[in-house]
Amino acid sequence: MKYARIAWAGAIHDAIERDGRLELLTPAFQGRRLNFDEVVWLPPLAPVPRARTVLALGLNYADHARELAFKPPEEPLAFAKGEASFIGHRGHTVRPDGVQNMHYECELAVVIGREAKHVKKADAYDFIGGYTVANDYAVRDYLENWYRPNLRVKNRDTGTPIGPWLVDAADVPDPTKLALRTTVNGQVTQQGTTADMVFDVPTLIEYFSSFMTLNPGDVILTGTPDGVVDCPVGSVVVCEIEGIGALENTIVESPSSRTQRTKKLAEDAEKTS
Structure with a gap:
């Protein structure tokens, strides 16, 4: 469903x-x-009676790590995100003024279905409620260290489209073999498969639950394959995962840029009138 x-x-x-x-x-x-x-x-996430935990993986695809001239991590490289960065399908993501490289990251998002603590890898699927698609945009200009992405890279308002669907875990028999694809303005720019994850979904749940409690509604963003490209204002980006859905959104300019541009157009029109 x-x-x-x-x-x-x-x-x-x-x-x-x-x-x-x-x-x-x-x-x-x-x-x-x-x-x-x-x-x-x-965002296809039911409200929860607490702060939702959002965990994201960096360099969790070997090909993406090589793309960035890194070797794959020996244990999950994770960071926390704020839920305020989430927007829905067909929403608008703001590109900050003056940045040179802002790229998408098509990711399988795992939504926890019940409390998970000290879960063994063999039992991990029993704790998953469902899956959705996330596009975890990164502003590479602000990156200080790939192993410790700072808040401005990954926690920007509107910076994480998610959806359109939450698909029951039972309807995704094997999340380790799903094709991923991203298009920008209709052109395929990224293709991959979840089979290339460095740490698969059960491994991640075992790892996180070994030292923290995962609660229903918490979200794990599992990383992206190689093939990320810069997305200028006006780009229509579609992140698609086999059996999960196709998540579309558009890159827009900041309100300040729009105001300045509108003002300049008005001034130019006045000069020529």
Whole structure:
């Protein structure tokens, strides 16, 4: 089953995919179906009664590590992210003023389904609620050290589109063999497979749960393959994972840049009038 969270008719709704449309689960609209372009897509994550833990992996694909001239890490290289960076499918990601390299990262996102503590690798799948697609943008200009990405690289508002669907774990029999693909303005720029992860999903759950409790709704972003490219303003980026979904978003300029550009256009128009 594929689940979504959307905004429609002034309210937030849970929905499922049914015959290529969204079927609402909200009691007052139970069964009503909407087209994908009738709604605003939100991150497909149910609210949790606490701070959600978001863990992200760096250099978790050997080919991506080689792309950056690093050897793969010997243990998971992880950092925490703020949930405020999440936006939904078809949302807009702001490119900061003056940066030279801001690239996508197509990632399999794992959503924890029940409390996980000291979980063995063989039992890890029992603790997964579902999977979704994430695009964990990085502003490489701000990177101080690949092994310790700072907050401005990975925790920017609008910097992590996620969705469109949360797919039941039971509907993804083997997350270690999923094809990933990214397109920019319709051109394929990244292709890979989760089979190339340095640390697979069960290994990550065993590792994290060995020293911290993972709670329902927590998210693990599992890294990206090689093939990342800079995305200028106006880029339409689609990150797709086999059996999970295709996550689309657009890069936009900052509000300050837009204001300055609008002001200059007005001034130029006044001069020529």
